[in-house]
Amino acid sequence: MxxxxxxxxxxxxxxxxxxxxxxxxxxxxxxxxxxxxxxxxxxxxxxxxxxxxxxxxxxxxxxxxxxxxxxxxxxxxxxxxxxxxxxSTALMQRLPVTLSLTLVSALIAVVVGVAAGIAAALRPRSLIDRLATVGATFGQAIPNFWFGLLLVAIFAVNLRWFPATGFSPLSASPVDWLRSVTLPAIALGLSSSAAIARQVRSAMVGVLQQDYIRAARAQGLSSRRVILKHALTNAMVPVVAVLSFQITVLLGGALIVEQVFAINGLGTLAIGAVRQQDIPMIQGLVLVMVGLVVVVQLATDVIYGLLNPKARPS
Structure with missing residues (x-):
């Protein structure tokens, strides 16, 4: 490794x-x-x-x-x-903001996507499966900036549960940071959670029909252990590749969602640099984004190797 x-x-x-x-x-x-x-x-x-x-x-x-x-x-x-x-200074100031948004949205996408995929796979062709499939279809079809505006109108303007705009650093106040990043992270992670749910559902349906799953159940293992330890571990192998692509998509989508919520991240910096044709800033942004994508791919290869020993280099 x-x-x-x-x-x-x-x-x-x-x-x-x-x-x-x-x-x-x-x-x-x-x-x-x-x-x-x-x-x-x-x-x-x-x-x-x-x-x-x-x-x-x-x-x-x-x-x-x-x-x-x-x-x-x-x-x-x-x-x-x-x-x-x-x-370099401008990028280092904005990078933590975009990374916070991307990581929280990725966490939401994984939790929601895996949970929905497992629920749909355990009861194929049931009402839960159909609802999860329809929800995944709508999740991938809805633009994240439109969903962000909808979240602002409901939870920020009407209910006043979360701030409509702005970003609070984690070092200043963890509570304020969580409140400021929740709505943009949900708006950004919706489409990715839909894609992950579809992949998890497809992989889990195939894994649950394998002989070693039947053997584990015949040995008297609990359903939770069979699903989480045996079925989900093997089903996550093809999901990791999708997750890698979705995190890259989240990095790109964060540039747009930041505009909706007036967050001063790399997205705001990139749009301003393109409008002004600030060449040094554009060059620095491209290098940083490429570096982030390579780091994501590296993390994906490591996780894939941990889940699938056959993929590890000799």
């Missing part, structure tokens, strides 16, 4: 290099000039030239990339074109 982790971490280096080259190249092809966006129409030609030289935009793209890469390997991703804020 340690060998697998080392291999994945080493593979991250060329991946980030390729992503940085592509991101740097694509951002250089943007039609708008950052200098024109900063100075506007009132700037003189001398001001344009001075600002372009200060930002290093007079250099060829290869020279600019080599200079940026040299700073990036030292942890310096540059400075924002518009507010002179360090890109």
């Amino acid at each position: 340690l060998r697998l982790i080392v291999q994945r971490l080493l593979a991250l280096i060329p991946l980030l290099f390729i992503v940085s080259v592509m991101t740097f190249s694509f951002t250089s092809l943007l039609p708008s000039d950052p200098v024109d966006l900063i100075l506007g129409e009132t700037g003189t030609q001398e001001q344009h030239e001075m600002l372009r030289e200060r930002m290093g935009l007079n250099e060829p793209i290869v020279v600019r990339y080599v200079q940026w890469l040299g700073r990036a390997v030292q942890g310096d991703l540059g400075t924002s074109f518009f507010n002179s804020v360090s890109v």
Whole structure:
């Protein structure tokens, strides 16, 4: 298992290099000039030239990339074109917010999805199974931002149980943090829980028909032990792959849900950077998101190896 982790971490280096080259190249092809966006129409030609030289935009793209890469390997991703804020500092400030939202929504998706899938699999073609199937279909069809607005209208505006907008850090107040993250996490985790429920139901139905499950029941083991220890453990092997994809989807969906609840995470930072064409910020965001996806894939490989010994590297 340690060998697998080392291999994945080493593979991250060329991946980030390729992503940085592509991101740097694509951002250089943007039609708008950052200098024109900063100075506007009132700037003189001398001001344009001075600002372009200060930002290093007079250099060829290869020279600019080599200079940026040299700073990036030292942890310096540059400075924002518009507010002179360090890109690394801005990302580190917003990253815990997005990670909190993603992790809580993933927990909700797993708990709800696995519970619904098990309930449906234990009684195939029953009312519970049909309700779970219909609920999963609606869950995957409803956009998370629309569901977020619905939650705000009901639980924040009418009932006033949760705040409608904003985010409270966990270090400041765990209770306020939980209240601020509950509604966006539910809105974000709904569609993922639906996908997980469908996969768990399908896998559990197949596992419960295996001979070793019948043998476990014949030995007098309790239904809870048979389901949780034997059936669910084997059924979770294909579910892990779906869970990995869903966590990646949650990371992308968090960027949209943050706008609905006015949460200052990576989503707000990304949309602002794209609107302003803040090239250093865009490059830093892309690298961070790619790194997060690779970490999720690594965690998935480790969990898959723990559940399925045959998948472990020799």
